[in-house]
Amino acid sequence: MKPAKNGDEVENDTKWNIEEKPVKIDKWDTAAVKNALDDAAKKVMKEKFGYVESHRLMDLRLLICTIAVGFSLFALVWDYLRPFPESRPVLIICVLSYFVLMGILTLYTTYMEKGIFLVALQKDEAGVDPDDRWELASMLKKYDDMYHLSMTFQDGKTGITRTKEISKCVANYFDENGLLCFDLFEPEITQLQSKISAEGKKD
The missing domain is CATH 3.10.450 (Nuclear Transport Factor 2; Chain: A,)
Incomplete structure (x- = not known):
C-alpha cells in the first residue's frame, strides 16, 4: 500500500476492506x-x-510512568536492604519524586495530549x-x-x-x-x- 499523495485516497488494485470483524460493545459503557x-x-x-x-506522544507518557514506577521500586528495595528508620530519607525523596512525576503526567495529558x-x-x-x-x-x-x-x-x-x-x-x-x-x-x-x-x- 502506498501512502496517500496530496490528501487523496490510496489507490489499490484491490478494494479497501472497511471492516474485517464487527465491533460490538456495551452501548451504555x-x-x-x-x-x-x-x-x-x-x-x-x-x-x-x-x-x-x-508513537512519540504515547512513548513520552510511558517514559514518565516508567520513571515514577522506578522510584517506587527503588524505595521498596532500599527499605528492604536498610529497614526503617534508616531508609527514611530515601523513602521521603522517592515518595515526593513519585507525586511530582504524577503531577507532570497530569499536566502532560491535559495540555500536551489534549x-x-x-x-x-x-x-x-x-x-x-x-x-x-x-x-x-x-x-x-x-x-x-x-x-x-x-x-x-x-x-x-x-x-x-x-x-x-x-x-x-x-x-x-x-x-x-x-x-x-x-x-x-x-x-x-x-x-x-x-x-x-x-x-x-x-x-
Missing part, C-alpha cells in the same frame, strides 16, 4: 463507545489513506520534504451521547495547520445491539480528511 469510535477512526487513517502512526489518540505521518514519496502530520483527538463525556472528533493537519514544509471538527450523537454509528456500523462512521472521517486536503489545494 461510555469508555467502550469512545474507544470503539477512536479505533475505527484510526483504522481509516492508517489503512485507507496509508498514513504511518507515530485527547489526541492518533498522530499519523503522511510520508513524502520522494523522501525529501518533511512529513506532514495528522492528529485525531476526541471527547465523549460520561453520561453524554455526543461524540466530539477533531482532525488537525500540519504541513511539514510550512508548519501551517488546519483543523476540522464534528460533533454527533453516538447513536448514529451503533445499532440497538451495540454493533458499530462502520459503513456509517467511515464517511465522516473521509469527509473531514477531504475537506482539510481541499483547503490545502486552494492555498
Whole structure:
C-alpha cells in the first residue's frame, strides 16, 4: 500500500476492506463507545489513506510512568536492604519524586495530549520534504451521547495547520445491539480528511 499523495485516497488494485470483524460493545459503557469510535477512526487513517502512526506522544507518557514506577521500586528495595528508620530519607525523596512525576503526567495529558489518540505521518514519496502530520483527538463525556472528533493537519514544509471538527450523537454509528456500523462512521472521517486536503489545494 502506498501512502496517500496530496490528501487523496490510496489507490489499490484491490478494494479497501472497511471492516474485517464487527465491533460490538456495551452501548451504555461510555469508555467502550469512545474507544470503539477512536479505533475505527484510526483504522481509516492508517489503512485507507496509508498514513504511518507515530508513537512519540504515547512513548513520552510511558517514559514518565516508567520513571515514577522506578522510584517506587527503588524505595521498596532500599527499605528492604536498610529497614526503617534508616531508609527514611530515601523513602521521603522517592515518595515526593513519585507525586511530582504524577503531577507532570497530569499536566502532560491535559495540555500536551489534549485527547489526541492518533498522530499519523503522511510520508513524502520522494523522501525529501518533511512529513506532514495528522492528529485525531476526541471527547465523549460520561453520561453524554455526543461524540466530539477533531482532525488537525500540519504541513511539514510550512508548519501551517488546519483543523476540522464534528460533533454527533453516538447513536448514529451503533445499532440497538451495540454493533458499530462502520459503513456509517467511515464517511465522516473521509469527509473531514477531504475537506482539510481541499483547503490545502486552494492555498
